[in-house]
Amino acid sequence: MKNFGISLLAALFILCSCENDKADGNNQEIEVNEDISSFKEIGTITIGGEAAAEISAYDEITKRLFTVNNSNTNQIDVIDLSDPASPKKLAVIDLSVYNGASNSVAVYDGKLAVALESTTNKQENGKVIVFKTSDYSVIKQINVGALPDMVTFPPDGKYIMTANEGEPNADYSVDPDGTISIIDVTNNYAVTTLNFAAFESQLAALKIKGFRISKKAKSFAADIEPEYITISEDSKTAWVTLQENNGVAKIDLASKTISSVFGLGYKNFNTAENGIDVSDKDNAVSFTPWNVKGLFMPDAITSYTVNGTQYFITANEGDAREYDDYADVARLKSLSLDATVFPDAATLKADAKMGRLNLVSTEGDTDNDGDLDELISFGARSFTIWNGNSGSLVFDSKNDLDKRSNDFGTYDDGRSDDKGSEPEAVVVTKMGDKNILFVGLERTDTVIVYDITNPSAPQYLQSIKTGDAPEGLLFIPAAKSPNKRSLLVVSSEGDGAVKFFQPDLL
Template sequence: MKKLSTSLLIALFIMASCNNDDNANNQEPEAVVNENPATFKEIGSIKIGGEAAAEISAYDEKTKKLFTVNNSGTNQIDVIDISDPTKPTKIGKIDLTPYEGASNSVAVFDGKLAVALESTVNKQGNGKVVVFNTTDLSLIKQITVGALPDMITFSPDGKYIMTANEGEPNTDYSQDPNGSISIIEVANNYAATTLDFASLSGQAATLAKDGFRISKFAKSFAQDIEPEYVTISDDSKTAWVTLQENNGVAKVDLTSKTITAIYPLGFKDFNTADNAIDVSDKDDKITFNPWKVKGMFMPDGISHFTANNTPYFVTANEGDAREYTAYSDIKRMKDMTLDPTVFPDAATLKLETNLGRLNLITDMGDSDGDGDLDELVAFGARSFSIWNGNTGKIVYDSKNDVDKKTQELGTYDDKRSDDKGSEPEAVVAVKMGTQNILFVGLERSDAFMTYDITNPASPQYLQTVKTGDAPEGILFIPASKSPTKRSLLVVSSEGDGTIKIFQPDLK
């Protein structure tokens, strides 16, 4: 038996000595769990299918169940019992075919499961949110939202459900719906308000100067914006939404249901020692060097936390290209025309063992409009970043720590060096004891990383842990809600259809 720490004994003594106010409210006093966030280890695993079988998971405290998106030749939500997280067991499913939609994301609050469905009738048509009872899986409500809802979440108080509606075009761009966000009021019979970005189109030129991107092929500002992921503040009043392909984050006031700001995220300079990257998949080695290249952050996942009464949001800077029949914005550097004055060594740079293989954004970098590139702009920042939630200004970037740490672990995929490296996909910021802890999921390096972000300007690296293939979703279950009364981290990996459960050691 482990010895209880002094702090845990003191906490238990205080609770045992307090009055009966909690008991009068039928609430059990919660014991303090003194865990070491640098010691997460795998304790359980389950495989629910092949590729795309385990994308995103949500946890229901009432039933001790996971609800996991399964698109591996199916169209369903798998129901998994984790009352014993060392032996997760699939016990049922929710068939989604009757709802004419394919699931992209799930969220749970107080016995309600919300599922984001893109239309299987017309992908560019409106999507829907379907709400189920987590106990008997019965249908509660269907709600129409914007086109292609890609992510869904409940506000911390459970009053709102939010979706990020990506609104991607079809392959020939004959249909390109506005990107949007939907805000659903649970207590108001699930009334939905869907907001697009047309009202902010007048800011396009100003935003572009600071690194916000509207593609040259776009028919309109509102159509080109593609919301990806949502995080909502602890007081349920503010949301931050990643606009991945546009290299920005939107701020939303949930009370007034308005988009109050767009934060352009700018560029990352890879031409420094701290930001050095590996750019070739043809050199048969992993080497991190400075290159005269900039990266657009283009975040996928987003999370938030508060430190010293200041809100912050964290982004997973994956990067993403548009590749359609009518328009593609990705091309290898060796196939681009470079300005000979800026790049007098262009012939050498274009070698496949140098920059030649690196994928660039085709409509960025021609600053003087003469048809050749004055700058090389790549997809993603190969990092996570912390931003001030009030101003959108960057506070911290992890530089090249992500790729270097996974190289040390032995999971860095050199075949992705020419693209976006480890591809940070998911971020989850949580509270463990007095510490703010961040988990970062790496889609191409098959791992998650853990940092102490209690000081937002100076995060401390804690550990790197191997996961299944291509982790897509990271779910933190706090000790207070866990079936074991210990913190759990659930990682859903869409590459091999596995769900792995991790738990930290006690201090």
């Protein structure tokens, strides 16, 4: 665990600069002395029940937070954040009139972009609606691909991007292409939507690197399911997670093309440093080696640059395909194991051993004889730092997220058989001369904070208790914050709470 030597950085002088503070139109620099290992909750607001607070975006001009609310409704809740210690619901943007349900929001320079999937037919094309943050009037409606699951602006605000997941219907009779849409804000919101058909010829090579195509795939392009987007600091490159495919796509924004697709490979849980708890029925929490591999299958993604090298960071959640006509998940005890490879199969199938572990049932039969020669599970139970150019692994957090959650008292042993702490969200930010990473864990209701200034040797800083099932993380730097202090905003879909965290002053 040498990469995780505790380095609390008890004192850090933070210099926050804002090139153009939209709130008052003045260039300014803000000097704040903050202890970055001391984030504490300063305010909270509950906007509904389950699914009420998935993703939030902040507008520094109006000092408003815009939060997706799908809790028995279809709207964006507008929160007055002028006092983060006392947030107040200000207004509602009703989305029912647009024949779409919101999945994601993003803000840039007074513009709110909302990604909407079709409410009449999920396999039809979705749309992005751009509102003014000041009065919620519509600026533009743009058609994009099917099921836009995430929307974002690059740092320069010239484009709006969506990851269009393109999920099949319940019986798999209709499966639209998974696509990525690039909307040119500077060209009257002209849209370019990219699919992955051109990469089908690379499938054999991609499979060697752990890239997956479903047994039910109608085509390579239809099977791809883009999930989440991050864009480089120079606004020239984007990386998009392809969660169910265990891959990441690299996008050249200047040419509006997909330049690369990376297969992310497998994680070996049969080592001490990667050891996991595989049973929810063993009456214990024990992170030990098991003869099983994990597909990274990342959900959220973020990126940063160190010494001219670009990196992207993934939250390796894992995700099964479960439909009426097809499912690729099954418990180990229900599957046939190769007797030569697993002579102790009967023992392994006990509930207190590996029997309860959910596996990717369609993977692992390497000799095609009907039994499993390898055991492949969902997710890597970690965050990973990857080289942005090559897609090669630079650092993986091993089993640190589960162990830290257990030490913090939030680990849920009831999820040991199914992806553990379940890393859901990641966001990286610059604080002074340090690069700080926040990792949201859906099943342990925790955010864990690391200093990742050295990409190959992150240092643990702090664990933070959140609401139920944190889904969205948002960092507001002091220069843009309503109280000119750094703010971490955590939106939790389990209880509909949005919580605000701030570090102590020194």
